[in-house]
Amino acid sequence: MKRKLETQITLNTLIDSFSNEIKTLSKVNAYECYQCGKCTAGCSVGDFLEETPNQMMRLIQLNLRDEALNSKTPFLCATCNTCTARCPMDIDIAKVMETIRILSEKEKKKNVKEVSKFSKIFLDSIKNHGRLFELGLTARFNIENKTPFKDSELAPSLIFKGKLSLLPQKIKNRKRIKKIFDNSINEKKGVE
């Protein structure tokens, strides 16, 4: 009888491991989600996602850690917080996305490397200039991917039409942007 009970406890611990991990890191209890789909209906990048926000919640409920950490969805998430604002259960889905992103980066998951790289270069550009420098982002991303001339044939017409700037346009108070980044790094360290 005792032996049976021990087996049951071990199994439950294993089954709950990923949802518990998410709960510890993001304070979100995935089992409060009842799959209404409101988060997905309002997601600003929903058409481009591999897994929709409610499907990501389902992966956590099912403790499918590898599937969640290998999904590109958290890296495509624009952190607009619409899902969080719309959730009838007050679930902070944007925070869950951020948490999975951090775990994927930490474990260097193979199929998220490219998206992660793009995300980092994008944020570096915002941090340095206060706004996105598209030409710099494309050039750095292509060089780091060893495809330096990818899409380069599009550049002349975009520059000619004024859609692409040759030099970065910096905003005035860049210190404030840097402060936002510093605060977010400190918060991230808290999650880690």
Ligand code: SF4
């Ligand atoms: S809106 Fe909230 S409850 Fe509904 S599916 Fe999304 S996370 Fe779950």
Ligand code: SF4
């Ligand atoms: S925070 Fe991310 S997942 Fe949520 S609605 Fe915005 S883009 Fe979609």
